[in-house]
Amino acid sequence: MARRVTRTRKWAVTIIAWAIGILIFFPILWTFLTSFKTEGEAVAMPPSLLLFDWTLDNYREVQQRSDYFMHFLNSVTISLGSTVIGLIIAVPAAWAMAFQPTKRTKDLLMWMLSTKMMPAVGVLVPIYLIFRDTGLLDSRLGLTIILTLIDLPIIIWMLYTYFKEIPTEILEAARMDGASLYNEIVHVLTPMAVPGIASTLLLNVILAWNEAFWTLNLTAAQAAPLTAFIASYSSPEGLFYAKLSAASTMAIAPILILGWFSQKQLVRGLTFGAVK
Amino acid sequence: MSTYHSRAAGRLMVAPSVVLLFLWMIVPLGLTIYFSFLHYNLLMPGTETWTGFLNYSYFLTDPAFFTAIVNTLLIVVGVLIITIVGGILLALLLDQPMFGQGILRILVISPFFVMPTVAALVWKNMFMNPVSGLLAFLQKSMGFQPHDWLASTPLLAIIIIVAWQWLPFATLILLTALQSLDEEQREAAEMDGAGPVYRFIYIVMPHLGRAVTVVILIQTIFLLSVFAEILVTTNGGPGTDSTNLAYLVYAQALLQYDVGGASAGGIVAVILANIVAIFLMRMIGKTLEA
Numbered sequence: 001m002a003r004r005v006t007r008t009r010k011w012a013v014t015i016i017a018w019a020i021g022i023l024i025f026f027p028i029l030w031t032f033l034t035s036f037k038t039e040g041e042a043v044a045m046p047p048s049l050l051l052f053d054w055t056l057d058n059y060r061e062v063q064q065r066s067d068y069f070m071h072f073l074n075s076v077t078i079s080l081g082s083t084v085i086g087l088i089i090a091v092p093a094a095w096a097m098a099f100q101p102t103k104r105t106k107d108l109l110m111w112m113l114s115t116k117m118m119p120a121v122g123v124l125v126p127i128y129l130i131f132r133d134t135g136l137l138d139s140r141l142g143l144t145i146i147l148t149l150i151d152l153p154i155i156i157w158m159l160y161t162y163f164k165e166i167p168t169e170i171l172e173a174a175r176m177d178g179a180s181l182y183n184e185i186v187h188v189l190t191p192m193a194v195p196g197i198a199s200t201l202l203l204n205v206i207l208a209w210n211e212a213f214w215t216l217n218l219t220a221a222q223a224a225p226l227t228a229f230i231a232s233y234s235s236p237e238g239l240f241y242a243k244l245s246a247a248s249t250m251a252i253a254p255i256l257i258l259g260w261f262s263q264k265q266l267v268r269g270l271t272f273g274a275v276k
Numbered sequence: 277m278s279t280y281h282s283r284a285a286g287r288l289m290v291a292p293s294v295v296l297l298f299l300w301m302i303v304p305l306g307l308t309i310y311f312s313f314l315h316y317n318l319l320m321p322g323t324e325t326w327t328g329f330l331n332y333s334y335f336l337t338d339p340a341f342f343t344a345i346v347n348t349l350l351i352v353v354g355v356l357i358i359t360i361v362g363g364i365l366l367a368l369l370l371d372q373p374m375f376g377q378g379i380l381r382i383l384v385i386s387p388f389f390v391m392p393t394v395a396a397l398v399w400k401n402m403f404m405n406p407v408s409g410l411l412a413f414l415q416k417s418m419g420f421q422p423h424d425w426l427a428s429t430p431l432l433a434i435i436i437i438v439a440w441q442w443l444p445f446a447t448l449i450l451l452t453a454l455q456s457l458d459e460e461q462r463e464a465a466e467m468d469g470a471g472p473v474y475r476f477i478y479i480v481m482p483h484l485g486r487a488v489t490v491v492i493l494i495q496t497i498f499l500l501s502v503f504a505e506i507l508v509t510t511n512g513g514p515g516t517d518s519t520n521l522a523y524l525v526y527a528q529a530l531l532q533y534d535v536g537g538a539s540a541g542g543i544v545a546v547i548l549a550n551i552v553a554i555f556l557m558r559m560i561g562k563t564l565e566a
Contacts, residue, residue, distance in 0.1 A: 014374040020366065024443070025383040028390065030410070031398050043408040046417070089296065092289035100286040108294070110557065115297050117553040118305070119501045121525040122546035125539050126307035128529070149300045156293060210391040212504035213522075217530070227504070230393040234508040241402055248394040259389035260382050267452045270445075271490040275453050 028252070035059070035245035042241035058246035066229065068250055075225035077140050078215075079208035082147035083201055086155045089148075091197065094159035099168065109160065112153040113272075120150075120213045131218060138220045146214045151204050158203065158269045162196025199265035202258065206266075209255045226251040305546070311539035318533035331540035340516045340524060341541070345548070348520040351435055352499045358439040359495065360488060363446030368480075370447070371454045381448075388444040392504040399437045400426060400509045430510045430518035437505050442498075446491045453487035454480070493556050500549055521545045 022029075034042050036054045062068050097105045127146070128137075136142030166189070174188045212227040219228050230251050233244050259266070267275055312331055316324045335341055370381065387395065403410050404425035412422035425433040457480065465475050501522045506512055512519035512527060519527070525545060529538030 010373055010375070013369070013372040014376070017369050017372070017374055017380055018376070020369070021380045021383045024440075025386055027395075027398055027403065027440070028386055030402065031394075034402065045408070045413055047410065047413065089292050093293040096286035096289035100282060102283070102286075108290070112293070112297055114553060114557065115301050116497055117549055117556075118301065119522065119542075119545045119549045120503075121501065121522045122542040122549075123304035123308055124525065125311060125529050125535055125542060126304040129307075129535070130304075149296065152293060152297060206389060210389070212392040213501065216393075216504055216507060217526070227391050227393050230391070230397060231504070231508050233397055239401065241408075244397060244401060248398060252390050252394055255391075256386060256389045259385070263381065263385060263448065266385075267449055270494060271449060271487070274490050275449050275487045 028256075031245045031248050033245075034241055035249045037242050037245075039240055039242045042245070058242045059250070062243055062247045062250070066232070066247075068229070068247065071224055071226050071229035072250070074140060074223055075209055075227075078143050078147060078223075078225050079205045079211075081140075081144040082151060082208050083155070083204040085144070085148045086151050086204065087159075087197065087201060090152060090155040090159055094156050094163055095193075097156075098160050098163035098166075099171075109157065112156055116150070116153045124217060128217065137218060138222045138224075140223045143215060143218055143223055143225070146218065147208050147211060150211075150214070151208060154207070154269075155200055155204055157272045158200045159196060161268070161272055162199070163193065166192045199262070199269060202262045203265055203269045206255055206259055206262065308539045308542050308546075311535050312543050314536045314539075316535040316539075318529075318535055327536065331536045332544075335528075335537055335540045335544065340519060341544075343516045344519050344521045344524040347431055347516075347518065348500065348522075348548075350431060351438065351502055351520055352496060354435040355439045355442055355499050356492060356495060358435070359442045359446040360491060362439075362443050363450045363491070364484065364488075366443070366447045367450035367454050368476075370451050381451075385444045385448050387441050388448075390441065392441065393508050395441050396437055396505040396508045399433075399440070404433055426510055427514060430514065434502070434505055434509065434518055437509070438499065438502055442495055446495070449487050449491055450484060453484055457483050489559055493559070496552060496556060500552065521548065 033049070035058055036056070037052050038055060038057070041048065041052045097109065131137040131142050136145075170188060170192075171184065174184050179188065209225075210227065212231075215225050215227045216231055219225070224232075230247060233247060313326060313328060314324045315327045315330070366384065370377065370384070374380070401409070406412050406422045406424040406427075409422075409425075411425070415422045423429075462475060462479060465479055470478070502520060503522045503526065506518055506520065506523045507526075510518045512523045516524075521541070522545065525538050525541040528534050528541055532538075
């Protein structure tokens, strides 16, 4: 029995909800629009919403002056690298815990999650000194290692919640039908595990892309990903709104689009399967 | 069906993760504890001396430390209140029948994907700037004095910026939970004559309990160590008005080169996080088992 909704009510809800939604989205929209203005128009009062001379100069200048593309590649390398290495370590662990749980599995999972609770500042000093002495400071390798370690508990948890939903009966049935171990893995397990692994990959790339404690503290010019690159606009260049906007738009656009596709996985993944 | 053999294989599969996480926990933390008992300045290498608890007594009696603890808690509590109350209201609204719900969801979730440094700089310059910010323009056009957010209410400014980033997250999770609410249960209550307020308190709220718990847990982990937003907006200032514990330790280590003092501060931060974590883990352990 579907509830009857009056047309007026539906329109009223639509208008209110869209007004609030646009308000929440507005800073992003404004940044996007400002990136096409000249510096003069960007600070003009009253500001113009759409009626200005659209220009691509800011994008050109950001790329020329500060080599946006290099920082973009750093972000890609670090976020993708740390996620893939994390997955290689985590898949067997999550697999074993999901399919051969022991009495201690639950405690082990909780302990792994608790390592996430350790504040980064608690280990900032030694990590910084170790990195300085081993030449890992301002290197993509060093940052990839750190991000792998801080993401590992979440990757394991996410994979665990996905793997747990694979019915073990199917495995047993395959075995009874005389499937070899190879066939079991390739034709039965892998197709069921791939969606979970893909979701985990997507979500962790997003988290790693936006990580902004270690990336700010452990990089300088060479290995700085986009988070640190944007931080260099904090002053006084931040006062050039149009260029700040162009740099910001380029830094968030790729991950924003990825994020839109990952809404469902985001909820599942970040709540460890508690909310679906 | 787990034989001795497969159990051994299972252990072998879990081992790399456990070893890595264990080392990651123990080695740097051990070093931080060791450094916290040293007089150790980065600019004077080779002059480290054992000082016992001097760093701790210095750090704990520093007025900035007390301010930082209060600010840390204010950020966590302030953002939690805004995002959970706002998130519930928004989720209830978005759950109603309307046009273009899918696109609207995308708009609302977007700020969560904006990296902290971009969010902070955009808000700082283009919205909160007292001369050329959009908020100042709105205030001026309504005949008010423009408010200098980052100079006069820096902590509030940071709470607003961080809440803007986390409100979408809370909304999305609460909305997902809301949509799994059994429609028949709601209708049954409606037919029994339960009004909207009654239905919200006795049916919707209990159903959302678990989702709210999860939102609190996850946000607290991230909110205890808000850093980038402070670094690029106020640098902890004016004075120490917007310094939280994470920023204080960073400043002590990498701006004042005081490794010993910063390490002591880091250990205090770890202890504080552990106290919070114990409560949270108990809470989530309970709700997740249910």
